[in-house]
Amino acid sequence: IGRHGGQLEEFGFDYNGIHFDQNCFHVFMGPCAVDTPENVEAMCRSMQRLGVTTARMGAYKPRTSPYDFQGHGKACLPWVFEIAGKYGIKVIAMEVLRAVHIEEIFEALEAAGRPTGVMLQVGTRNAQNFELLKAVGSQQEFPVLYKRGMGLTLEESLNACEYIASEGNRNIVFCLRGVKSHLGEPHRNLIDFGHVPVLKRLTRLPVCVDPTHSVGTKDRAPDGILDIFHATAEGVVAGANMVLVEFHPKPETALCDGPQALTLSEMEHYLEDVRIVREAY
């Protein structure tokens, strides 16, 4: 991951027409969990209208409670890929929980004629699942979005990325998504976006921020702006190369993380806000 020298130019990569390096910028938006084809289609249609070709969608969900919706799993992949392709989505960030999920995604993509691409997400709950890290590292087909362990030191999460890279796959993006602390946050997690430049100093990996999982609510600051917007701006100002953010056509019906999901009508405003902040810095 570039901590021990190596050629700078080796650390950028292209996947399905999208370039990733420490200067790129992409917004990956979409629902926490895929629920219905209608909602996925409404989401993708809005994204196409706004010219966004990078999405996030969960099919395999690692839930805190076993009684909560666990995702549709491989059953939804054929229609998710078909709809994404129809609206010009090039890459979908999708979490995998086990090695077999990588095969399921590969097979479904092949069967659909590769209408889109997938970036394999290793979630915070698997940040030190070394077998999963080796599994995503030992394949070259898909890039990997590694999410920092919510209770790990940065060094421990960097070592987790070394597990991926040392297996042969260096197409990794490191994602900050807030960390747990003992302080009783008003937000779901303590926002750690000040670590964007630290990661760029320590590694050659592109750095992503996830404001929705960091904040976890749709609370507003006294200026009327959603905390999620402010957190996004913090990450963008700090130099993030990617933003992962949850949107849902009807957050009140979402099967996962509805309370933090932005609505489609907030999408244009969100992108405009990101553009203005980027231009200002």
Ligand code: PEP
């Ligand atoms: C997600 O991105 O849907 C997710 C579960 O995030 P995290 O692993 O950061 O909690």
Ligand code: MN
């Ligand atoms: Mn979520």
